[in-house]
Amino acid sequence: MAVGDRPGTERPKGPGLLGLIYEKVFHNYVWQSIFRSGYPNTPRNQMLVVATNVFLHLHPTRIHKTHVKITHTYCLGGLSFFLFLGLTVTGVLLMFYYVPSVERAYTDIAALETNVRYGALMRNMHRWMAHGMVITVLLHMMRVFYTGAYKPPREFNWVVGVILLILTLLLSFTGYLLPWDQLALWAITVGTNIVGSAPVLGDSVVFVMRGGFEVGPNALIRFYTLHVIGLPLIAAIFMAVHFWRIRRDGGMARPL
Amino acid sequence: MAAASPAQTRPRREREEELLVWPDLVFVEFICAVLFTFSFTIMSALVNAPLINRANADVTPNPSKAPWYFLNLQEMLLHMNAALAGVVLPTIALIVLAAVPYLDRSREGQGTWFGTLNSVRITVWSSIYATAMTALLILLDAGKHAEIYEKVTGKKWLGEVWLGEPRTVNAQTGAVITDGPPDWAPGFLVALYDLIFSRNFRAIQTEWNWSINLFGLDAGFGPNGQNGRMDWPDDFTRIPLPIINGTWWPKWGNDHGEPPPQWYQDLPDWLTGLYPYDLNVNLPAFLVEILIPVIVIVGLSILMVFVLWRIGWLRTRRDVMIAIFTAFITIFWVMTIVGSAFRGAGQDLVAPWDVPRIDG
Ligand code: HEM
Numbered sequence: 001m002a003v004g005d006r007p008g009t010e011r012p013k014g015p016g017l018l019g020l021i022y023e024k025v026f027h028n029y030v031w032q033s034i035f036r037s038g039y040p041n042t043p044r045n046q047m048l049v050v051a052t053n054v055f056l057h058l059h060p061t062r063i064h065k066t067h068v069k070i071t072h073t074y075c076l077g078g079l080s081f082f083l084f085l086g087l088t089v090t091g092v093l094l095m096f097y098y099v100p101s102v103e104r105a106y107t108d109i110a111a112l113e114t115n116v117r118y119g120a121l122m123r124n125m126h127r128w129m130a131h132g133m134v135i136t137v138l139l140h141m142m143r144v145f146y147t148g149a150y151k152p153p154r155e156f157n158w159v160v161g162v163i164l165l166i167l168t169l170l171l172s173f174t175g176y177l178l179p180w181d182q183l184a185l186w187a188i189t190v191g192t193n194i195v196g197s198a199p200v201l202g203d204s205v206v207f208v209m210r211g212g213f214e215v216g217p218n219a220l221i222r223f224y225t226l227h228v229i230g231l232p233l234i235a236a237i238f239m240a241v242h243f244w245r246i247r248r249d250g251g252m253a254r255p256l
Numbered sequence: 257m258a259a260a261s262p263a264q265t266r267p268r269r270e271r272e273e274e275l276l277v278w279p280d281l282v283f284v285e286f287i288c289a290v291l292f293t294f295s296f297t298i299m300s301a302l303v304n305a306p307l308i309n310r311a312n313a314d315v316t317p318n319p320s321k322a323p324w325y326f327l328n329l330q331e332m333l334l335h336m337n338a339a340l341a342g343v344v345l346p347t348i349a350l351i352v353l354a355a356v357p358y359l360d361r362s363r364e365g366q367g368t369w370f371g372t373l374n375s376v377r378i379t380v381w382s383s384i385y386a387t388a389m390t391a392l393l394i395l396l397d398a399g400k401h402a403e404i405y406e407k408v409t410g411k412k413w414l415g416e417v418w419l420g421e422p423r424t425v426n427a428q429t430g431a432v433i434t435d436g437p438p439d440w441a442p443g444f445l446v447a448l449y450d451l452i453f454s455r456n457f458r459a460i461q462t463e464w465n466w467s468i469n470l471f472g473l474d475a476g477f478g479p480n481g482q483n484g485r486m487d488w489p490d491d492f493t494r495i496p497l498p499i500i501n502g503t504w505w506p507k508w509g510n511d512h513g514e515p516p517p518q519w520y521q522d523l524p525d526w527l528t529g530l531y532p533y534d535l536n537v538n539l540p541a542f543l544v545e546i547l548i549p550v551i552v553i554v555g556l557s558i559l560m561v562f563v564l565w566r567i568g569w570l571r572t573r574r575d576v577m578i579a580i581f582t583a584f585i586t587i588f589w590v591m592t593i594v595g596s597a598f599r600g601a602g603q604d605l606v607a608p609w610d611v612p613r614i615d616g
Contacts, residue, residue: 046278059281062274068281072369075288082289086296106310113304124300132296134325145356145581146379148365148574155357162354169325176323183614185311186320194322194329197338214313253367 058243060251067252072147076140080168081239083133090126091228098178100224102217105180130172137168149253157245160238167235174227177220188223189215308615317614318601327595328588334603335397337545345553349584356581360573374569375578381569382560382579386586389556394594398605399455413455457548461489461540492539557583 025031026039037048047061066072097116098108112119141161144150150158177188192215196206211218246252275281322330332341352359365371370379395401402413454463468486557580564570564579600606 040278043276046276050277050282056278056282059277061277063277063281064273065275065280066367068275068284070284075285078285079288079292082292086293102311109307113307120304121297121300124303124305125296127305128299128303129296131324142585146375146578147367147369148371149367150357151363151366152357152361155361158357159354162350166350172325173323179307180311181306181308182311182315182317183306183308185313186317187322190320190322190330191326194326194333194338194342197333197341198343199339202339202343216313255367255371256363 058247060247063251064254066254073252074139074143076136076143080133080136080140083129083136084235084239086129087126087133088232090122090129091232093122094126095228100178100221102180102220105178105220109179109181130175134168134172137165141165147253151253153249154245154253157242157249160242160245164235164238164242167231167238171227171231171235174223174231177215177223178227180220185215188219192219306615318612319599319603319614321595321599321614324592324596327599328591330603331394331591331595331599335393336549337541340546340549353584356577360577362572362574364572365574372572372574372578374571374575378564378569378575378578379582381564382582383586385560386583387590390587390590390594393552394605397456397458400605402455458544460548461544464488489540493541494536495539 022039035049036052037045040046040049050056050059050061094112097112097119099105109123112123116122144158144161173188173191176191177184192206192209195209196202198205207213209219209222210216211222321327329342329346332345335341365375370376399413405411405413454460466488560583561570561576561579564575570576570579594605597608597611598605600611
């Protein structure tokens, strides 16, 4: 066992140049302080890397082979999550340049194209990923339904999923207002009017959503705050529950 | 103990059936992620996100549309009561959606695509059914059948079919202004003919007029309730609830300037000071915007399940679930597409190339 190896790590046999490089890169003190296991090229290390890495340990270490087939999930839940992450990254970058005031919002967005290097690219990616996420989440729900994956013991995770669907729509809807152009203003006006038609409570709810009788500065700041922090936070929490429950419910659904 | 969802019901997994997550899953995920990043970057480099003129509350674009995933709701708003289309039905739909696993608790067909015997046929059939019915209802409500009739025959749809000429009636007196029905025909029956040949359900509320002579009897709830005639729709637009002599519902829609009854005056001020809510029933609107849509929606859903059951395809709850979920998702997508691509200025039903591009 090489010096610095933690007990239980395995590594391939055989000397040679590659072995030497391997030794230097993956078996030094620093590497092993970061990654507890050796490079994942033996079954044991492969399981260790999944089990000991905070990001990878969302997964089990082994998985039934039908679930790896792309046609079982089409990766749709994973892609929804991936888009959520991508939206967070591009969204944070957009926040550098965007001020949610009626005076500045529109010009800030317009300036992305002219004054900010790759600004338009960032905005476009944020926009298209947002549309993409709505679509992947809907398709994910369809795949879960048609594979009968909501059945016991996964009932509650389906409910969590429905909440995530609503949150996804709300995230997209609140973001829609932010560019403060005609499209934004009127789409949100039409959208909030729909809520306003609710019996009894409709008017009050719309008033709270808009912070007034029409979509104006108050609505902009409310939508902005919900869009950049409130809703993403709630969505992240529900996603954590969603993923946790997949593991707790015994991994993904499988025929009895 | 009968736990609702026991976690370990599956037999111990056989190790040979399993793969290691690294590399078999993680690499697939990685490739998916790279492909997606790549395609979104390319797309974003090529296609710009829309940004039109600065928001201006004084200029309403025509058409004004919600974001695409709410266009299905906006589509429903065109056909029924706003609260029903925009709030009540979506809420019911979401609750039922969330309740799916509680309504269908069997474990049959779990974890495989289309796990039950007939599920593929049920899915195909109910998506075709839902598409056809949605399209049909949208076309009917847009009066396309009348348009086609007029194009083909060159005649006007309403009126000419039965009465030779479009007929107009004076709503106040019931007198026929142009080419009336035969003297002996009760106005109501003639009006029924009109209705059958009206363009859409909304005509019940907007195009349908009839008037029955009550010979002085005072029985109308509308603006001219006291004229001794029963007029449709005018006399049915403000039916008080509860119906007391048909004349007042204090504060909430008293048309005749009578003082409220004693019990009302005795109520505490804070109660009578509440925002007055119009509790009068607008019967024509209720028929057109609530009753008929609900009957159509419930009726067509029941019909779908009934037909599938008669064919013998529905064997379990899971099958029923598949039919309903498929219809729901199909209607969602169909209405989204109609709302995005087929609704032009004034939300008229037009061809996709006639939908104006909003850029101002
Ligand atoms: C932001 C939205 C969502 C994210 C990020 C997400 C993510 C995921 C992921 C990564 C999986 C693992 C399997 C797969 O990729 O298909 C999964 C499974 C699952 N999801 Fe979602 N999901 C979301 C929304 C939904 C919705 C809308 C529903 C249903 C209404 C749902 C119900 C489920 C269920 C029941 C499973 C377990 C599937 C099985 O056991 O095969 N999720 N989700």
